[in-house]
Amino acid sequence: MSVRLIVRTFSELCITVGALIILFVAYILFWTGVKAAGATEGQIDDLQNQWAHGAVTAPEPVPLPSASLLPADPKPSAPAPAPKAYRDGKPFAMLYIPRFGKDWEWPVLENTKVKTLQKGLGHYRGTAAAGATGNFAVAGHRRTYGDPFKDFPKLRPGDAVIVTDGTTWFTYRIDRKPYRTVPSDVGVIDPVPRKSGFDGPGRYLTLTTCEPEWGSSHRLIAWAHLDATQPVTDGKPAAFHS
Template sequence: MSVRLIVRTFSELCVTVGALIVLFVVYVLFWTGVKAADATEGQIDDLRSRWAQGPVSAPAPQPTPTPRTPDGRPPAPAAYRDGKPFAMLYIPRFGKDWEWPVLENTGVRTLQKGLGHYLGTARLGATGNFAVAGHRRTYGDPFKDFPKLRPGDAVVLSDGTTWFTYRIDKPPYRTVPSDIGVIDPVPRKSGFDGPGRYLTLTTCDPEWGSSHRLIAWAHLDATRPVSEGEPAAFHS
């Protein structure tokens, strides 16, 4: 085989590999974002459609006896539907247009549509730790600006009837993926010293890797009926 043929073959391989790399970069940087935008809009439309079926501004019904279980306790609220959206999450520091749906579970397909609620963690606004995961990069880059979070920042969620305003307690904490204690009811290293109504946000670190996790913890600061308008956190 002549030197010329070897050089030409090697050059063609380089061009092919280069083209594949470019296509992969386009897929990662552009196409996953397009797919995420479509999927996220679909989840938001689903939520708003469901909320519209029971307007939060409707007059309050006349008092009726509260249903009770056989042992006299109020019935447990309906479980979140696996893989389905149930809330919207807003972080004003990330911009006035930043909004993402929260779906139940943190599976691969779920996180391609929005943010995911860790199975087994607390319900929104309840005592315990309401824990949420999201991509740092790809699929819309929801938590691209995660390191910008600062103590006192608001994280606002809505389930269609109530606004829940949480406040970040400390700068993002970096740990390894195996540190599952970050989503405990009282997360280790969070600074919380007892039961409360907490929020944990998690994402990957470094920005284009997944060797570590960035964690932000917050506490429930205020609630407000949706019928009374947006919370002050949106305007502060």
């Protein structure tokens, strides 16, 4: 085989591999976002239809389950009695973080399975309901599938995290800058989350995402406490503008 043929074959192979890499990157950066946009809009439409007909998703009893952005089958170190949970895999709330922009809004679905997190944010089954005593814990992708938590490191103490279930606005306030930990640190979703600084029962919210930005070796955690509630009939909370 001539040197020219070897060089040409190698060059063609490099071009092919390069093209495949470009296609893969395009899928990660673009196509997953397109899929997430369509899926998310569908979940929001489902919620709006439910709420327009006065049908708020009713909780139903289920056992304590696993969480997917933490290790498989996590068990809080000091479990409370299993709370009632929302319908598995279904949207039940909308979550807003003004720090991330005025158009930032994502549906919250029940469970943190891979397919669920491709449609929006996921509620850790077995953690508290929105606004309830305990720890309302929510996971989301840092990158891909719409990049919901791309700006997670920008969260600061006092930032609002606003949740609505169609009847009530729940305004939580971030208590500290995001905390970096390892996936095995499942105490972050305890009823009184470990290392959060909270020293007793309360109405808390935990947000989790992957760290680093394009990896998953660690987790970023943000904790908040319930600051205010109001009926949706009173209009949007002032926290949207704070």
